[in-house]
Amino acid sequence: MSSSGEAYRAARAENRPALVGYLPVGHPSVDDSLEAMKALTDGTQGVGVDLVEIGLPYSDPMMDGTVIQHATTTALSRGVHTRDALRAAEAVASTGTHCVVMTYWNLIEHYGVDAFARDFAAAGGSGLITPDLTPDEAEQWFEASDAHGLDRIFLVAPSSTPQRLAKTVHACRGWVYATSVMGVTGARNQTSTAAPELVARVKQVDPDLPVGVGLGVSNGDQAAEIGAFADGVIVGSALVRTLVEADESGEGAAAGIARMRTIVDDLAAGVRRARTPQGAR
Amino acid sequence: MPDATGHFDQFGGRFVPEALQAALDQLEQTFRTAMTDPAFDAELDDLRRNYAGRPSPLTEAHRFAEYCHGARVFLKREDLNHTGSHKINNVLGQALLARRMGKHRLIAETGAGQHGVATATVAAMLGMACRVYMGKVDTDRQALNVARMQLLGAEVVAVEAGSKTLKDAMNEAMRDWVTNVADTHYLIGTASGPHPFPMMVKQFQSVISAESKRQIVADTGALPDAICACVGGGSNAIGSFAEYIDEPEVRLFGFEAGGEGIATGRHAASINGGSVGVLHGTRTFILQDEDGQTIESHSISAGLDYPGVGPEHSWLAATGRASYLPINDDEAMEALRILTRTEGIMPAIESAHAVAGAMKISEKLTGRNGEPPVIIITISGRGDKDVDTALKWFGLDGSVDATTGGMK
Numbered sequence: 001m002s003s004s005g006e007a008y009r010a011a012r013a014e015n016r017p018a019l020v021g022y023l024p025v026g027h028p029s030v031d032d033s034l035e036a037m038k039a040l041t042d043g044t045q046g047v048g049v050d051l052v053e054i055g056l057p058y059s060d061p062m063m064d065g066t067v068i069q070h071a072t073t074t075a076l077s078r079g080v081h082t083r084d085a086l087r088a089a090e091a092v093a094s095t096g097t098h099c100v101v102m103t104y105w106n107l108i109e110h111y112g113v114d115a116f117a118r119d120f121a122a123a124g125g126s127g128l129i130t131p132d133l134t135p136d137e138a139e140q141w142f143e144a145s146d147a148h149g150l151d152r153i154f155l156v157a158p159s160s161t162p163q164r165l166a167k168t169v170h171a172c173r174g175w176v177y178a179t180s181v182m183g184v185t186g187a188r189n190q191t192s193t194a195a196p197e198l199v200a201r202v203k204q205v206d207p208d209l210p211v212g213v214g215l216g217v218s219n220g221d222q223a224a225e226i227g228a229f230a231d232g233v234i235v236g237s238a239l240v241r242t243l244v245e246a247d248e249s250g251e252g253a254a255a256g257i258a259r260m261r262t263i264v265d266d267l268a269a270g271v272r273r274a275r276t277p278q279g280a281r
Numbered sequence: 282m283p284d285a286t287g288h289f290d291q292f293g294g295r296f297v298p299e300a301l302q303a304a305l306d307q308l309e310q311t312f313r314t315a316m317t318d319p320a321f322d323a324e325l326d327d328l329r330r331n332y333a334g335r336p337s338p339l340t341e342a343h344r345f346a347e348y349c350h351g352a353r354v355f356l357k358r359e360d361l362n363h364t365g366s367h368k369i370n371n372v373l374g375q376a377l378l379a380r381r382m383g384k385h386r387l388i389a390e391t392g393a394g395q396h397g398v399a400t401a402t403v404a405a406m407l408g409m410a411c412r413v414y415m416g417k418v419d420t421d422r423q424a425l426n427v428a429r430m431q432l433l434g435a436e437v438v439a440v441e442a443g444s445k446t447l448k449d450a451m452n453e454a455m456r457d458w459v460t461n462v463a464d465t466h467y468l469i470g471t472a473s474g475p476h477p478f479p480m481m482v483k484q485f486q487s488v489i490s491a492e493s494k495r496q497i498v499a500d501t502g503a504l505p506d507a508i509c510a511c512v513g514g515g516s517n518a519i520g521s522f523a524e525y526i527d528e529p530e531v532r533l534f535g536f537e538a539g540g541e542g543i544a545t546g547r548h549a550a551s552i553n554g555g556s557v558g559v560l561h562g563t564r565t566f567i568l569q570d571e572d573g574q575t576i577e578s579h580s581i582s583a584g585l586d587y588p589g590v591g592p593e594h595s596w597l598a599a600t601g602r603a604s605y606l607p608i609n610d611d612e613a614m615e616a617l618r619i620l621t622r623t624e625g626i627m628p629a630i631e632s633a634h635a636v637a638g639a640m641k642i643s644e645k646l647t648g649r650n651g652e653p654p655v656i657i658i659t660i661s662g663r664g665d666k667d668v669d670t671a672l673k674w675f676g677l678d679g680s681v682d683a684t685t686g687g688m689k
Contacts, residue, residue, distance in 0.1 A: 059443060059444075059574040060448060060449075060451075060560065060561070060575055061452070062297075062298070062452045062455040062456060062459075062561075063456075065456075066442070069442050073442070073443060076574060082573070106558045106559040106567075106569070106573045107572060107573045107574075109558065109573065110558060110569065110572060111573070131298055132297055132298060132559075132562070133296060134295075134299055134302060136286065136294075136302075137294050137295065137296055155298060155299045155300075156299055157300035158300075159299075159302075159303045159304070159462065160299055160300075160302070160303065161302075161303050164299070164302055164303070168299065179298075179300060182300055182459060182460055182461075182462060183456075183460040184459060
């Protein structure tokens with residue numbers, strides 16, 4: 001059975017955190033976004049992310065900061081569709097790297113929860129990250145993810161009560177997404193002090209479930225810092241920004257993807273020194 | 282209804298990030314406790330009377346009734362409230378809850394500015410910080426309301442994301458709330474959004490029907506035959522219906538903004554022209570494309586220009602307890618003209634949809650025991666804010682009809 005948890009297990013076997021990279025499908029175009037996702041998996045040196053997070057653009061992205069909003073609004077205006085996420089899954093799967101889709105719930109409900117699970121699993125996808133769907137409303141998703149062997153990655157937050165945190169962790173399969181700060185996506189200068197505590201709280205509930213930490217990580221040093229205590233480091237806006245800037249300046253997608261590869265190199269090196277003596281700087 | 286987790290059968294619920302769940306639980310708990318606390322009730326009642334000017338009158342519209350096929354027509358005068366609309370009912374209640382939770386900052390979304398002004402008003406009264414999010418398109422066309430909010434001490438932030446309208450202002454307010462939830466209350470202006478907002482806003486707006494029920498029985502000796510209210514998100518309508526939902530002989534009519542006509546695709550009629558989906562934290566009827574992306578709504582009335590509707594309205598529509606009909610821009614503007622000319626009451630364009638609706642449904646409405654039917658129309662707000670739109674619509678230019686007293 002395909003599982004995004006395998007990406008975490010493989011990284012753990014190397015005594016390092018996994019690196020998870022987010023890009024929205026359809027920006028700057030569907031074809032270019034597939035190229036960018038493949039580039040995520042190998043940087044400039046053949047070493048890239050361990051898991052690709054495919055973003056599905058949505059008209060009302062309440063958890064996203066300005067960079068990702070900008071990219072997804074552009075993608076929608078250029079005609080991206082839900083079915084393009086299936087193409088993206090096939091493209092990523094062809095590289096041998098696992099992928100998950102990050103999506104607001106209405107798009108999945110509209111496609112049909114079981115139908116999407118079936119088609120996404122067939123395309124080689126591993127699971128869904130659901131920012132606006134918590135276990136409370138997820139009955140259909142439990143059934144569909146069980147039926148099609150997909151991972152359920154729910155979010156936990158610093159504000160989660162102990163009861164809700166336990167319930168959410170038990171409902172996850174594969175790994176859990178820990179939002180390191182109270183806020184939306186976007187690069188930040190400083191990483192959060194709430195993150196280590198949140199990871200520790202998850203570990204108390206389930207020591208075996210991998211914890212990916214996201215929101216605010218933009219460079220290798222931050223990745224090393226987060227990776228010292230988390231099982232995975234999730235990076236989005238810093239990668240998306242290169243593609244947005246290249247698109248807006250008219251340089252073209254190839255230039256943006258080339259710059260993105262060097263950021264991937266920095267992040268991949270960061271997670272590889274996270275637990276070494278020199279550690280995070 | 283709703284059930285313990287905020288569902289009206291398949292509608293409603295709570296589709297928001299985990300980061301907000303604890304705040305929504307706290308809000309629900311605070312609300313439920315307040316509802317059983319006589320001190321809360323006493324303070325809210327005092328503010329309603331001595332600050333907002335309640336109870337609002339129930340005015341019989343004798344001359345306008347000539348346009349309603351022999352019915353007796355009563356107007357529930359929410360237009361006479363402080364700040365000019367029913368919005369004050371909800372903000373007073375929620376602001377008191379925010380204070381009970383120890384939160385000293387209010388944020389709100391607004392389209393035309395009515396809810397933003399109401400929120401800025403209570404923030405000033407209670408000495409709270411206030412920030413209002415408004416789509417860039419709306420700040421450009423509602424500069425007067427932007428200035429009103431600023432005079433009240435609120436900070437107004439224009440939202441340039443997405444379609445730059447009310448729905449995007451709501452997204453931005455939600456992002457602010459996720460970031461600042463520890464000290465901030467998001468004061469949602471309509472009977473939609475994640476549980477417990479639909480239930481709570483209904484409770485605070487139900488003062489409309491609690492009063493009208495007493496008033497109509499005093500005036501006519503019986504319950505009315507029909508209630509008419511306009512529906513955008515649906516807060517004045519759910520408040521106007523609330524006390525009659527369990528009175529099966531009272532028919533409930535909600536009027537959605539049909540814009541240029543549902544067939545044109547340029548409308549804001551989520552129930553009549555939309556489908557079931559999840560938007561802004563709740564499952565309800567919404568306007569969406571074949572992928573589930575939200576479609577922009579269109580209405581001459583900024584207050585009804587929203588691509589969703591409160592989940593309880595979806596449920597009342599699905600069960601058949603209430604009927605929802607579209608009223609197009611031209612019908613609403615004609616009703617605005619007629620009510621203004623016959624009664625000297627200029628309704629907000631939102632409320633004019635309910636006026637037009639009453640003219641329509643009265644044709645087939647029958648009274649009880651051979652009496653003429655009795656209709657209550659909620660005039661949710663006054664039309665002062667809409668004079669600009671009316672000038673353009675009716676082709677007026679502000680020039681006089683004649684000049685006198687000059688010496689040639």
